[in-house]
Amino acid sequence: MLFHVRMDVRLPAGMDPDERAEVLAREKAYSQELQRSGTWPHLWRIVGEYANVSIFDVADNDELHDLLSGLPLFPYMDVSVTPLATHPSAI
Numbered sequence: 001m002l003f004h005v006r007m008d009v010r011l012p013a014g015m016d017p018d019e020r021a022e023v024l025a026r027e028k029a030y031s032q033e034l035q036r037s038g039t040w041p042h043l044w045r046i047v048g049e050y051a052n053v054s055i056f057d058v059a060d061n062d063e064l065h066d067l068l069s070g071l072p073l074f075p076y077m078d079v080s081v082t083p084l085a086t087h088p089s090a091i
């Protein structure tokens with residue numbers, strides 16, 4: 001199943017710089033592992049925003065929820081999920 005996911009990152013302004021660097025490094029490793037496995041086939045920065053649009057390819061809602069809630073940045077993001085179906089005009 002494919003899902004369109006938008007993530008808006010909202011790191012606290014006063015966050016400790018070492019803690020910030022550490023969580024960003026863990027986020028990068030986590031996301032790159034999912035990209036390599038094909039579970040996260042698209043990851044795009046939204047121009048001018050600290051946000052991304054992504055496509056996830058997972059078995060079901062529960063797998064997506066587990067992956068998203070495991071993101072190191074999950075406590076610092078607003079996440080919006082849109083399930084995708086096949087478009088009848090798609091070729």
Ligand SMILES: O=C(O)C[C@H]1C=CC(=O)O1
Pocket residue numbers: 007009027028031043050051052073
């Ligand atoms: O920067 C972001 O958009 C948030 C998040 C998504 C992947 C990643 O490495 O960080």
